[in-house]
Amino acid sequence: MKLAKKTLNERSSHLYDVIIVGGGVGGLSAAVYLQRYRLSCLIVEKGRGRSFWMQDLRNYLGLPPDTPGRELLQQGQDYALSLGADYLRGYVEEVQDEGETFAVKVKVGKQDSLYPVFRSKYLIAASGIIDNLPQLEEMQNVYEYAGYNLHVCMICDGYEMSDKLCGLFVGSEAAINTAFVLNWFTPYITVFTHGKVEVGAEMRQKLRDYGYPLVETPIRRFLGHKHEMSGVELVDGSTVKLETGLVAMGSHYYNEYLKAIDLQWKGGNLVTDSMCRTSHPRIFAVGDLKEGVNQVSIAVADGTLAATAIWKEIRRASAPRRWEQNLIGAVS
Amino acid sequence: MKLAKKTLNERSSHLYDVIIVGGGVGGLSAAVYLQRYRLSCLIVEKGRGRSFWMQDLRNYLGLPPDTPGRELLQQGQDYALSLGADYLRGYVEEVQDEGETFAVKVKVGKQDSLYPVFRSKYLIAASGIIDNLPQLEEMQNVYEYAGYNLHVCMICDGYEMSDKLCGLFVGSEAAINTAFVLNWFTPYITVFTHGKVEVGAEMRQKLRDYGYPLVETPIRRFLGHKHEMSGVELVDGSTVKLETGLVAMGSHYYNEYLKAIDLQWKGGNLVTDSMCRTSHPRIFAVGDLKEGVNQVSIAVADGTLAATAIWKEIRRASAPRRWEQNLIGAVS
Numbered sequence: 001m002k003l004a005k006k007t008l009n010e011r012s013s014h015l016y017d018v019i020i021v022g023g024g025v026g027g028l029s030a031a032v033y034l035q036r037y038r039l040s041c042l043i044v045e046k047g048r049g050r051s052f053w054m055q056d057l058r059n060y061l062g063l064p065p066d067t068p069g070r071e072l073l074q075q076g077q078d079y080a081l082s083l084g085a086d087y088l089r090g091y092v093e094e095v096q097d098e099g100e101t102f103a104v105k106v107k108v109g110k111q112d113s114l115y116p117v118f119r120s121k122y123l124i125a126a127s128g129i130i131d132n133l134p135q136l137e138e139m140q141n142v143y144e145y146a147g148y149n150l151h152v153c154m155i156c157d158g159y160e161m162s163d164k165l166c167g168l169f170v171g172s173e174a175a176i177n178t179a180f181v182l183n184w185f186t187p188y189i190t191v192f193t194h195g196k197v198e199v200g201a202e203m204r205q206k207l208r209d210y211g212y213p214l215v216e217t218p219i220r221r222f223l224g225h226k227h228e229m230s231g232v233e234l235v236d237g238s239t240v241k242l243e244t245g246l247v248a249m250g251s252h253y254y255n256e257y258l259k260a261i262d263l264q265w266k267g268g269n270l271v272t273d274s275m276c277r278t279s280h281p282r283i284f285a286v287g288d289l290k291e292g293v294n295q296v297s298i299a300v301a302d303g304t305l306a307a308t309a310i311w312k313e314i315r316r317a318s319a320p321r322r323w324e325q326n327l328i329g330a331v332s
Numbered sequence: 333m334k335l336a337k338k339t340l341n342e343r344s345s346h347l348y349d350v351i352i353v354g355g356g357v358g359g360l361s362a363a364v365y366l367q368r369y370r371l372s373c374l375i376v377e378k379g380r381g382r383s384f385w386m387q388d389l390r391n392y393l394g395l396p397p398d399t400p401g402r403e404l405l406q407q408g409q410d411y412a413l414s415l416g417a418d419y420l421r422g423y424v425e426e427v428q429d430e431g432e433t434f435a436v437k438v439k440v441g442k443q444d445s446l447y448p449v450f451r452s453k454y455l456i457a458a459s460g461i462i463d464n465l466p467q468l469e470e471m472q473n474v475y476e477y478a479g480y481n482l483h484v485c486m487i488c489d490g491y492e493m494s495d496k497l498c499g500l501f502v503g504s505e506a507a508i509n510t511a512f513v514l515n516w517f518t519p520y521i522t523v524f525t526h527g528k529v530e531v532g533a534e535m536r537q538k539l540r541d542y543g544y545p546l547v548e549t550p551i552r553r554f555l556g557h558k559h560e561m562s563g564v565e566l567v568d569g570s571t572v573k574l575e576t577g578l579v580a581m582g583s584h585y586y587n588e589y590l591k592a593i594d595l596q597w598k599g600g601n602l603v604t605d606s607m608c609r610t611s612h613p614r615i616f617a618v619g620d621l622k623e624g625v626n627q628v629s630i631a632v633a634d635g636t637l638a639a640t641a642i643w644k645e646i647r648r649a650s651a652p653r654r655w656e657q658n659l660i661g662a663v664s
Contacts, residue, residue, distance in 0.1 A: 025393060028393055029393045029629065032391055032393060033391055035491075036390070036391055036490070036491040037490070037491070037516075038491065038494065038516070038517065058368070059364055059365055059368055059636075060394065060632075061357060061360055061361045061364060061404065061407070061408045061411075061632045061635070062392065062394060062395050062399075062404045062407055062408065062632075063394050063395075063407075064407075065411065067394075072393065072394045075393070075394055075395075075396075076393045076394065079393075079397065155640065158368070158369070159367075159368040159369070159370065162370065180652060181647070183652055183653045183654075184369075184370070184643075184647050184650075184653070185370065186653075187653035187654055187655045188655055189655065209654070210652065210654045210655065211654045211655035211656060212655055274606070274624075292606075293636065293637060293640055295633075295636050297361065297629075297632045297633045297635070297636045298633045298636060298637070300392075300393045300394075300629045300632070300633065301627075301629045301630045301632065301633030301634075302633075303393070303629075304391075304625065304627050304629045304630060305625060305630070308487065308625055311516075315513070315516050318516075320512060320515055320542065321515045321516070321518075321519035322515075322519055322541070322542045322543045323519045323520055323521065323542065323543035323544055324543060
């Protein structure tokens with residue numbers, strides 16, 4: 001059921017098999033599998049994750065390539081609920097390992113917040129990442145194009161950028177190297193630092209060698225209309241014409257709630273085994289939060305793997321079910 | 333384009349980046365990614381693979397749980413074609429490793445067959461498995477229920493069998509152990525050997541302990557109507573009432589075409605690394621043919637991984653694309 005402020009108490013004494021932090025595609029896939037394995041789970045979703053912003057999900061088999069990410073999320077949420085999963089809109093503040101169980105403290109509601117604590121045997125960290133975007137005075141101007149033709153994922157949308165005039169928006173000198181992968185799709189690349197990046201002599205020379213202009217003047221706003229970005233206006237009033245763009249400014253990892261637990265990390269990513277198990281035997285990580293390729297298809301498969309591994313363990317620890325009957329009666 | 337007997341010559345001199353053996357969900361996902369990575373691929377599909385038989389695909393996020401497998405296959409095929417993939421209905425007879433390339437010999441057409449040879453830099457083995465079914469005199473009687481409520485995959489459909497009278501159809505004594513996992517979903521299990529399995533004293537005792545009847549009389553036919561199996565009639569005329577069934581008779585692996593190549597196997601499965609690469613650096617395996625969990629979501633993710641690894645390698649071996657222009661002209 002969908003939990004809300006008024007119904008929180010109904011589950012406060014329930015021990016879930018699994019609490020899933022994050023209701024993106026990885027978490028939802030795990031929930032569908034867990035419920036179908038006849039286990040109980042609670043999904044805690046803060047809202048507006050990475051796939052929520054995708055306007056066209058172009059490489060997930062089975063869905064038309066113009067399917068918005070939020071449609072997939074809605075389908076998964078509805079299906080998980082129909083299978084008996086619990087779903088709560090809230091922000092996981094802290095996870096405590098109590099030995100046999102986890103205590104998961106959730107902040108519910110932005111005003112007059114409540115802080116219920118839920119318990120589970122296993123935890124799936126599916127809270128993902130969110131891409132950093134250029135910080136302009138008018139952020140609405142950025143949101144107007146981000147996820148449309150201002151992309152954040154080259155694997156997802158490189159094809160859409162093919163041979164187009166492309167702006168590459170970077171937040172560090174290292175990120176400029178993205179240009180030398182992006183040129184597989186288009187060589188018409190202009191690099192924008194928004195005035196925030198120190199670029200060394202070697203990188204400047206490399207960009208010159210490749211013919212990729214470097215624009216260091218800060219950006220005033222994106223130009224365009226109806227979600228179709230057509231260029232950039234700089235603070236000095238000059239403009240750069242573009243047909244598409246790629247933001248490569250790093251990501252924010254939603255992993256703060258795990259900081260009290262000793263886990264193996266690689267940067268912001270959790271290190272996992274082939275079944276998505278972290279270095280903690282009862283914590284799994286799926287999707288963008290774990291090491292690997294950040295794609296919807298991978299997150300969905302991760303959910304399958306984590307749920308399957310958890311089921312296997314809970315099943316093996318449970319008493320076997322016998323058929324209490326007179327054997328002879330079975331064949332009639 | 334869709335290749336057929338008449339159009340085979342159009343591609344006979346083309347060197348594909350990748351030939352994908354098998355147009356199931358893993359192969360199609362790989363094709364979509366490869367084409368979107370601006371690589372060229374040919375899918376060779378023999379027809380009627382495992383997911384073709386699935387009547388309801390209940391745990392693949394994004395699709396309604398009553399989606400037939402063949403709908404997903406059709407969508408993937410249409411989309412891959414629209415992205416420029418080639419698709420051929422045929423049976424891969426042999427793959428030869430020529431050093432830099434593979435020569436893939438395909439049998440096209442059941443009558444007046446042609447045997448064209450196609451070449452590629454990489455190979456993706458996506459030919460999967462097919463589940464063995466009980467061999468009855470009237471196989472049509474088996475097909476009437478297989479994939480409906482006579483299931484072949486416990487992970488997929490265990491939930492549908494919950495607490496139902498369930499027939500477990502085995503092809504070996506080892507497969508009887510499936511009962512002791514299946515009992516997570518239902519304890520009302522009757523085991524059928526179809527008269528083909530020698531069952532030892534220890535297993536007989538275990539079945540008795542659990543209360544699971546063992547039926548060794550051969551099966552005459554499945555009972556039921558409109559794809560709803562309701563029991564089994566044995567050759568002695570007696571009947572056993574059932575509400576669902578699980579076939580656990582092993583699988584046939586479509587891997588004969590690889591036998592000339594030295595690869596690392598585990599049973600019928602190819603051993604792969606985390607990107608689905610086999611022990612041969614230019615052969616990848618995806619889906620049920622590789623070791624792992626046999627699920628649609630996994631095969632789709634495998635396609636993503638294999639395509640991404642191949643793209644990375646081809647990209648790195650290619651000349652970089654520069655923007656040939658006067659730099660100053662870029663900022664207008």
